[in-house]
Amino acid sequence: MAFDYDKYIRPGKLPHIWCPGCGHGIVMKGLIRAMDTLGLKKENTAIVSGIGCASRLPGYIDCCTLHTAHGRAAAFATGVKLAKPEMNVILCGGDGDGTAIGGNHFIHACRRNIDMTYIIMNNYIYGMTGGQFSPATPTGHKASTTPYGNPDPCFDIAKLAIGAGATFVARGTAFHANQIDKLIVEAIQHKGFSVVEILDDCPTTYGRRNKYKSVIEMMNRLKEVAVPVKAAEKMTAEQLQGKILTGVLYKEEKPEYTAEYAKVIERAQAK
Amino acid sequence: MEKKLPKIEIIEKYCKGCHICVEFCPTKVLEMKGFYATVKNLEACIKCMQCELRCPDFAIKVITE
Ligand SMILES: Cc1ncc(C[n+]2csc(CCOP(=O)(O)OP(=O)(O)O)c2C)c(N)n1
Ligand code: SF4
Ligand code: SF4
Ligand code: SF4
Ligand SMILES: [Mg+2]
Numbered sequence: 001m002a003f004d005y006d007k008y009i010r011p012g013k014l015p016h017i018w019c020p021g022c023g024h025g026i027v028m029k030g031l032i033r034a035m036d037t038l039g040l041k042k043e044n045t046a047i048v049s050g051i052g053c054a055s056r057l058p059g060y061i062d063c064c065t066l067h068t069a070h071g072r073a074a075a076f077a078t079g080v081k082l083a084k085p086e087m088n089v090i091l092c093g094g095d096g097d098g099t100a101i102g103g104n105h106f107i108h109a110c111r112r113n114i115d116m117t118y119i120i121m122n123n124y125i126y127g128m129t130g131g132q133f134s135p136a137t138p139t140g141h142k143a144s145t146t147p148y149g150n151p152d153p154c155f156d157i158a159k160l161a162i163g164a165g166a167t168f169v170a171r172g173t174a175f176h177a178n179q180i181d182k183l184i185v186e187a188i189q190h191k192g193f194s195v196v197e198i199l200d201d202c203p204t205t206y207g208r209r210n211k212y213k214s215v216i217e218m219m220n221r222l223k224e225v226a227v228p229v230k231a232a233e234k235m236t237a238e239q240l241q242g243k244i245l246t247g248v249l250y251k252e253e254k255p256e257y258t259a260e261y262a263k264v265i266e267r268a269q270a271k
Numbered sequence: 272m273e274k275k276l277p278k279i280e281i282i283e284k285y286c287k288g289c290h291i292c293v294e295f296c297p298t299k300v301l302e303m304k305g306f307y308a309t310v311k312n313l314e315a316c317i318k319c320m321q322c323e324l325r326c327p328d329f330a331i332k333v334i335t336e
Contacts, residue, residue: 002280002323002332014285014329021289025327177324216294219325 008032010062017056021215023174023200027121028057030172030180030198031090035063037185038088045088048077050102053128053202054094054121071102074109077116085258088188089116095136096126099155103135110164110193114257117187117194122157123202131205142209161195162250168194169250174201175222176246186248192256199226199244277318278334279310285330292322292331 009032018024035045042063049055051070058065064087068076073091081089091109098106098120109116125143126132133143133150136157140149161169168190170183180198187194201207201218212218229247232240279300288306298315301308301322308331316333323333 002334005329009329015287016328018327020287020328021291022327025329026325029324029327029329174327175325177321215289215291219291219295 003033003036005029005032008035008062009060013060016060018053019202019204021201021203021218022053022127023123023198023202024054024057024121026174026177027054027092027119027180027198027200028060030177031057031092031119031184032061033181034184034188037181038188040088040188044086045090046077046080047090047092048073048080049091050093050097051128052094052097052126054092054123054200055097057092071097071100071105073097074102074105074118078109078112078114081114081116081258082261085115085262090188091116091118093120094127094134095120095122095124095157096132096134099135099157099160100126107160107164110161110166110195112257113165113167113192113254115191115193117184117190117196119184119196119198120157121198121200123200123206124154125202125206127202127205131202131209141206144205144209157197158195158249161197165193165254166195166250167192167252167254168248169197170195170248171197171199171244171246173199173222173226173246175219176226179246183248190251192254274314275336276313277316279313279316279322280332280334281308281310282330282332283307285328286326287328287330289327291325291327295325296322 046064047058048066049058050073077091124137131144133146135155137150158169158171172179172183183196187196203215225244226246227243286307293301300316302311
């Protein structure tokens with residue numbers, strides 16, 4: 001049988017608004033398969049996003065959803081999780097939403113190690129607003145606001161998450177569709193703040209400015225740069241030049257925020 | 272033994288003609304016909320599901336037994 005995505009999509013919502021070949025749809029399908037694998041109940045699952053093309057994702061999925069303010073998904077999601085710690089809380093959004101305007105919320109959610117999963121779709125650009133550069137736009141690349149090439153160094157989002165204290169960090173790509181749901185399943189199962197960065201494509205505002213002739217060229221680039229962490233162990237520094245590691249990059253067990261907060265409540269009530 | 276072929280359904284209402292399924296099918300089962308993807312050579316399908324997994328638009332279903 002073919003996988004039944006319809007069961008998870010709000011009736012009448014397809015076709016979605018994303019451009020032809022935009023990877024956000026591939027990520028959404030991965031999330032749906034992950035929800036199915038874990039048997040997440042819609043009344044017990046909240047998907048929370050900010051603003052941007054990537055942040056339109058929750059609008060399509062039939063469960064509890066919150067489409068909030070730009071960069072603020074983590075703040076709203078933290079509220080949901082603290083009020084209802086038994087809920088599965090999943091955040092999603094783009095590189096712009098999560099690392100520019102929402103960068104502060106992002107690092108502090110990592111630091112707190114609150115039990116939520118953040119899926120960040122990194123297409124290296126502000127897609128929705130016409131292709132302004134984001135903190136994830138690689139140096140030298142073109143955006144509407146950097147027509148002569150971006151002078152800024154860019155964030156490595158996965159490293160940023162690890163540095164800020166996230167206890168599970170993974171990376172995949174829109175090309176490696178089969179892996180997306182598996183990474184998300186592991187991330188959701190992890191007790192603590194988990195980040196799944198998916199390298200994505202925006203053919204409309206990033207691809208055409210950066211000399212990609214087609215969606216296929218962008219997909220081929222994702223195919224070529226990705227190296228699974230296990231394979232990388234056997235490669236030399238030279239062979240790893242220009243490559244990007246994929247798979248589970250970091251995992252550790254640490255006290256989780258809602259559990260710690262419950263103890264605070266207990267202490268306060270014992271007074 | 273006769274090979275069991277899947278049924279491949281392409282929902283034109285959803286297909287945005289991105290070429291991804293056509294390009295990355297390992298056995299060249301699919302082709303673009305005008306704007307939409309279509310099945311050209313079902314016999315060659317190895318049911319790897321890559322097309323269904325990668326279609327960003329929920330437009331292709333590979334239905335196996
Ligand atoms: C407070 C505020 N500032 C700016 C904007 C304009 N804005 C909308 S989406 C966006 C960037 C989205 O980029 P990203 O998160 O990478 O998502 P993508 O569209 O690339 O998927 C910006 C700057 C806004 N909506 N609200
Ligand atoms: S503008 Fe870019 S990110 Fe937005 S839907 Fe189109 S391809 Fe996707
Ligand atoms: S299932 Fe695999 S072989 Fe069959 S059409 Fe899809 S990509 Fe091609
Ligand atoms: S991948 Fe999907 S949207 Fe793209 S051409 Fe194939 S069926 Fe159409
Ligand atoms: Mg973006």
